Amino acid sequence: MQWLITNLGSIVVVLVLIAIVSAIIVHMIKQKRSGKGGCGCGCDGCANSGSCHPRT
16 A cells, blocks of 8 residues: 555556547547548648548
8 A cells, every 4th residue: 555655646647648648549540430531631642641531
């Protein structure tokens, strides 16, 4: 129990970082499923636009 109290600040910081990274990953997955790109810039001239936005 003493170890937990001693390291409480570090544990809280790690949990907050895990929550932020998880939220970013979930947001990126939702964007990909909705057909939006993940880079945030335009697709004109992007070499990877064919795999990001397949033409159907």
